[in-house]
Amino acid sequence: MAKISTTKRSPRTKSKADIVQTIKLMEGQYGPFSQEPRLPPMDEMVFTILSQHTSDINSSRAFRRLMERFGTLEEVAKAGVPEIMDAIAPGGLAKIKAPRIKEVLDKVMELNGSLDLSFLQEMPLNEAKAWLRQLPGIGPKSAGIVLSFSLGMPAMAIDTHIYRVSQRLGVIGPKVSVDKAHDILEAKVEPEEVFNFHVAYINHGRQVCRAQRPICAECVVGDLCPSRKKFLTKAELAVLAAGEKQTLAGSGGAPMPHVPQS
Ligand code: SF4
Numbered sequence: 001m002a003k004i005s006t007t008k009r010s011p012r013t014k015s016k017a018d019i020v021q022t023i024k025l026m027e028g029q030y031g032p033f034s035q036e037p038r039l040p041p042m043d044e045m046v047f048t049i050l051s052q053h054t055s056d057i058n059s060s061r062a063f064r065r066l067m068e069r070f071g072t073l074e075e076v077a078k079a080g081v082p083e084i085m086d087a088i089a090p091g092g093l094a095k096i097k098a099p100r101i102k103e104v105l106d107k108v109m110e111l112n113g114s115l116d117l118s119f120l121q122e123m124p125l126n127e128a129k130a131w132l133r134q135l136p137g138i139g140p141k142s143a144g145i146v147l148s149f150s151l152g153m154p155a156m157a158i159d160t161h162i163y164r165v166s167q168r169l170g171v172i173g174p175k176v177s178v179d180k181a182h183d184i185l186e187a188k189v190e191p192e193e194v195f196n197f198h199v200a201y202i203n204h205g206r207q208v209c210r211a212q213r214p215i216c217a218e219c220v221v222g223d224l225c226p227s228r229k230k231f232l233t234k235a236e237l238a239v240l241a242a243g244e245k246q247t248l249a250g251s252g253g254a255p256m257p258h259v260p261q262s
Helices: 021-031 042-048 058-069 073-078 081-091 094-112 120-121 125-133 141-150 160-168 178-188 193-208 232-252
Strands: none
Touching: 021 058, 021 160, 021 193, 042 073, 042 094, 042 125, 042 141, 058 073, 058 232, 073 094, 073 125, 081 094, 120 125, 125 141, 141 193
């Protein structure tokens, strides 16, 4: 296990971490990140519904089966719930997800006359979000995924990892709801940094700042984190304290150069 570094990082602070700095440090650790559009927006939305409460492998399998069976989402929209349910069964929770997919497709057809959502890209971000949020079962996270990953817009999509890391780093308050966190973070993170923020914080939450037993001793943003001391063991705290003492002695306790008397 890597030792706690107390020399090359930014000064430790008890206040909230600087978001830009945390993104940079995490990108250095997990990056570089590159943004490539994944799926057309309507496909991305169906994929997002399929990925709820299941693994990436299962949701990919369900999406693939759906497209193999129907060919296009237009054909899915014409199908009945039982046929959709049968196609997505390997992804799990098909009884819940099939009617949800059908409802969303029907609503988009009703509002837009087609399943092409590329017009959202021409709208201001808030209007595009509001348009998607009127669809049944589409919350801020699903809307954010479609806008950000499919259309490259600077929308936040806060999942459980991003939410937890943001709270521990103090970039959102402890009582902020996950829905509210979308608006707060969208206002705090520069549009050109939203994608990097998303990927950096998700990686960090999955790999280091885990829900149970975060690995604070190896954390690249540990020196900026107001929560770190809460999670360190006694031994790790002692190493940290010794390092801080040494750093103080190194910077403030150096002997003064000899000044010759005249
Ligand atoms: S120091 Fe610990 S709690 Fe803070 S961000 Fe790092 S892993 Fe998470």
